[in-house]
Amino acid sequence: MAGAADAPGAADAPAVDIVSLYPRDMNIYGDSGNVLVIRRRLELYGYRPVVHQINQGDPWPDRADLVLAGGGQDTGQKKIIDDLHARAALLRGLAEDGLPMLVICGMYQLFGEYFETVDGTRLDGIGVLGAYTVGRERRLIGNLTEESGDFGTVIGYENHSGQTFLREGTRPLGRVADRETGNNAEDTHEGARVRNVIGTYLHGSLLPKNPVVADYLIRAAVERRYGGGAAVGAAVPASGAQTEAMRAELARLDDLA
Ligand code: GLN
Numbered sequence: 332m333a334g335a336a337d338a339p340g341a342a343d344a345p346a347v348d349i350v351s352l353y354p355r356d357m358n359i360y361g362d363s364g365n366v367l368v369i370r371r372r373l374e375l376y377g378y379r380p381v382v383h384q385i386n387q388g389d390p391w392p393d394r395a396d397l398v399l400a401g402g403g404q405d406t407g408q409k410k411i412i413d414d415l416h417a418r419a420a421l422l423r424g425l426a427e428d429g430l431p432m433l434v435i436c437g438m439y440q441l442f443g444e445y446f447e448t449v450d451g452t453r454l455d456g457i458g459v460l461g462a463y464t465v466g467r468e469r470r471l472i473g474n475l476t477e478e479s480g481d482f483g484t485v486i487g488y489e490n491h492s493g494q495t496f497l498r499e500g501t502r503p504l505g506r507v508a509d510r511e512t513g514n515n516a517e518d519t520h521e522g523a524r525v526r527n528v529i530g531t532y533l534h535g536s537l538l539p540k541n542p543v544v545a546d547y548l549i550r551a552a553v554e555r556r557y558g559g560g561a562a563v564g565a566a567v568p569a570s571g572a573q574t575e576a577m578r579a580e581l582a583r584l585d586d587l588a
Pocket of ligand 1: 359401402403404405406408435436437438490491492493494
């Protein structure tokens with residue numbers, strides 16, 4: 332039944348431009364699954380996703396409605412850091428302007444103030460999030476469950492040597508019950524949020540397991556581009572191009588999660 336859920340005239344559907352940032356060097360544990368989920372759910376809501384893969388040196392697209400970036404080892408972070416700094420003012424401006432962004436693990440660390448790796452290298456971050464990260468010998472590894480005020484229970488998998496500490500006033504994504512997991516081994520925070528930016532350690536990939544987070548990002552992107560009338564999600568009607576089959580497919584995906 333491939334394609335059964337596609338709307339007729341999908342080519343005319345309103346576009347949503349997604350930046351997949353550093354897919355070559357920052358994409359471990361299947362973080363690119365987040366891009367697939369956003370793309371598919373946008374289609375099912377009656378939009379036309381346009382994915383721009385942006386690696387080092389690539390020109391920024393004319394239009395960006397959503398930025399997704401994955402995790403990576405310290406070596407991957409060192410490969411992209413100069414390019415990230417070259418884009419820092421742009422990304423800070425877009426974040427300030429309400430652009431939704433999801434940054435996982437290694438990119439979460441670099442969206443903070445700095446990351447001092449376990450070998451003593453200091454990588455300056457771009458300061459979108461009020462957080463800093465220090466590498467430790469003991470990695471935090473394992474499946475994780477956190478409670479988030481906006482998203483309910485969020486699940487995923489973490490594996491990092493960097494321990495992240497939030498500055499006063501920075502909101503975590505959620506709270507973990509076990510001090511030994513999450514941002515660090517000292518408090519119960521996991522992730523960080525500012526405006527529509529979400530930073531988190533959770534791989535999984537995150538969005539297939541937590542469609543409520545995917546819908547938050549999609550809603551923010553679509554509302555910012557098309558205005559309040561174009562909202563998506565279970566509580567509000569999606570775009571006029573959405574069919575009954577598409578609604579059924581969304582329900583099936585949510586059941587799988
Ligand atoms: N290199 C970072 C760390 O280990 C991030 C790892 C990751 O993205 N999973 O802290």
